[in-house]
Amino acid sequence: MNDAVPLRDRAARREVLLDAADRIVRRDGPAASMAAIAAEAGISKPILYRHFGDKSGLYAALAERYTTRLLDDLQAALRSGTTRRDRVERTIGAYLSAIEEEPQVYRFLVHSDEAAPAQSQVRSFTRRLSVLLADGIATEIDAPPARAAAWGHGIVGMVQAAGDWWLETGGATRTELVEELTALLFGAYGTSPS
Amino acid sequence: MNDAVPLRDRAARREVLLDAADRIVRRDGPAASMAAIAAEAGISKPILYRHFGDKSGLYAALAERYTTRLLDDLQAALRSGTTRRDRVERTIGAYLSAIEEEPQVYRFLVHSDEAAPAQSQVRSFTRRLSVLLADGIATEIDAPPARAAAWGHGIVGMVQAAGDWWLETGGATRTELVEELTALLFGAYGTSPS
């Protein structure tokens, strides 16, 4: 039964499988199952497992695909702009734009491997982004590494939580939310009159 | 076979079941299974389901138990202190203390129902806390509701993300982390020299 699929090339096959996984993730969100992905690709489960090892392997490969562009964009935003506040605004804006354009993909990236065994060698998207931001902060201002790390993780968590809330309730426009979060980061809460 | 358990009282029985669930959650974290909880309580699964409906019902009841004291503490911290910065420090400190004292319980509260069907009537701990903080902010400074909501969710996300990172890496003391996060909220990043 070696018909209809003349793909001898492993890499090309892999891309086709990831295409199928992508379609299912966009349809089912983080609840996408291996069986559904295999069916979508027109193959059976063991092939998936031979290519990706296990579910977290497939998820990692798919996340890599989604992530590359986004992380590049964010890194670019981090280095752009004239003032620091401008940089922060652009970076948060880029993040929220990604959420807005592809909510299911965002949910998959951020909320898929919660409560996972955690010994996975695949650092999650959130962690990678946090570390990246921490590095950015450490080089921008000369902060001790502990401070930069705490801030990096904290800021990413802040934007993600606000993004989740925004996705669910959809109360404000993206621009407004960017402005609120930027203001918060620049101490607007601490200095507001009571 | 109605032996060894003279508990005719539904409420008391419920507490006993929650005690068992508590033990298993402390042992297994968010991966605790219904079968394990039933076994720990010395009963069979259907009894659990008759008492709590389904897994999210049990989780909600257990979360309620964990949450009551913590939310009270946090609300008290929000209203305490002399300066606003003092209040923020105390509140973040109370949150991180809870993480430090009972990490498994914290993990259960924050990371158990991720990727859940979401139509659950049980608002998660994170959401409840965010709304509570948003209300606090809205009454403390007169901010428009959208701003207070965005800030509430963002700040809770920030502290949670930093807390998760702290739990995993354990790099700093609680007091240090509280100081870093408070400084961040008061604009230390925005005003640091580059």
Place this chain on the structure above:
DNA sequence: ACGTCCTGTTACCGGCGGTAACACTCTGAG
């Protein structure tokens, strides 16, 4: 012609959340 590798399948495993169906005891009415 034949063993071997590769690609593909079906069919299974254990564990999960959740439930149907049945067993036993206790109680109250006739």
Place this chain on the structure above:
DNA sequence: CTCAGAGTGTTACCGCCGGTAACAGGACGT
């Protein structure tokens, strides 16, 4: 005393999940 019924308990099952063993058949070098 007897018998229906309500509770309370159990076992055994369902479907779905992630993951794998075991097998089927074509491609190919010797």
